[in-house]
Amino acid sequence: METSELLKKVRKIEISTKGLVNQIFSGEYHSVFKGRGMAFSEVREYQFGDDIRTIDWNVSARFNHPYVKVYEEERELTVILIVDVSGSGEFGSVQQLKKETAIELCAVLAFSALKNNDKVGVIAFSDIIEMFIPPKKGRTHVLRIIRELLDFKPLHMQTNIGEGLRYLTSAIKKRSIAFLISDFLGEGYEDSLKIAARKHDLIGVRIYDPREERIPPIGLMHLVDAETGETIFVDTSDRKFQRHYANWWKQKAEERHKIFRRNGVDSIDIRTDQSYIQPLINFFRAREKRW
Structure with missing residues (x-):
């Protein structure tokens, strides 16, 4: 991405998300995540x-x-954004890519931390640790986080959520507020999540596209796995296919919720074609009532 274009995007995200933080999220964030x-x-x-x-x-x-x-x-709180930057983040069918939603969300959380004088850092992962930005305070640091995420190109396309969680556990010694931002299409991460949740206040943020939830019945379709490159042709109008896909999606959702509940991890679901404001507000308010 050209430097001038990148700076414009950073500025645009700063203006939109900082306004939201000042008007809505800063107080909610402060109430839920209390100091020592x-x-x-x-x-x-x-x-x-x-x-x-x-x-x-x-x-x-x-x-x-x-x-x-x-x-x-x-306060002296530390916020860690554990961001899935694998190939599946490049998918988006309506308004924006999952990756773009994730970056905006990271900006909102980072500016909320800034407003409350908290540190914020980033762990970006695919099936390896792609980038680590150590937690710091300040506007310059938050803008660096946004810039790095916007311009970042992962080395690998596949996902290993456990890898990001293991790095959190080993690299961040002090108890932190950790937002795990992913589409959670990967598997085999529960053991790492269990260990990380014991040490940190871990929150799962699932970002998904409506076309992932339900593939429209439009006949033959060429599907490409963004992470493996594997391609298949499917008849999306076939009832058997639609039923099988709906069952698979439901099973994945139930499995994910069970994993979170078993390990005491709160979660937020965010769709790429809808505003993330209400899901975040609902999360903050529900947590404040409980705590």
């Missing part, structure tokens, strides 16, 4: 309505006037 506790900030004069338990008796005695201790939330 309260840290002493300063002493000030007592005001009507202050909790008398916060009175600093030593300072009050010295100045012969009541003073209270003021505390601030100690």
Whole structure:
């Protein structure tokens, strides 16, 4: 991608997602992902309505006037975006590719972290670790994350979700909030997910296209697996094919939900042809009620 085109895309994403964060997500994010506790900030004069338990008796005695201790939330949270950059992310049939939705979502989460003075980092994976951006604070760092994701070309096309989770467990020592962003079409990742979920606050974010959920009955179709390159011809009008595909999709969904539930992992489903705003708000509010 040309540098000028890349910078335009970065700026466009910053404007759209930063606006959403300022208007909607920052407060929701702050309420759900709390810091480690309260840290002493300063002493000030007592005001009507202050909790008398916060009175600093030593300072009050010295100045012969009541003073209270003021505390601030100690955050220092770390957010890790574990992003599936395999070939299946290049699929999109309606508004945008799964990859494009994933990048916008990463921008929203990164700017939410920035707004709350939290660190954010990225682990991008296919069936190998493709890129690691260590967690840091600041707008420049968030813009770098968006730029790198927009311009990134993976070395491999296949998926190994477990690889991304294993890297999270080994590379990020401190407990973090980890968003695992993928279409979850891969298999064999439960053991790695179980270990990662014990150490980190892990949230699965599934991004999918409506045409993956239901293939339209339009006759003969040439299908290509974006990850393996394998091609097949299918008759999408055939009832047996439609029934078989619907059962396969339902089975994959049930299996994924069971894996998440068994390991105490929250999840969000986002469609490429619909706004991700409401699913994120629903997630934040449901979690806040529970916690």
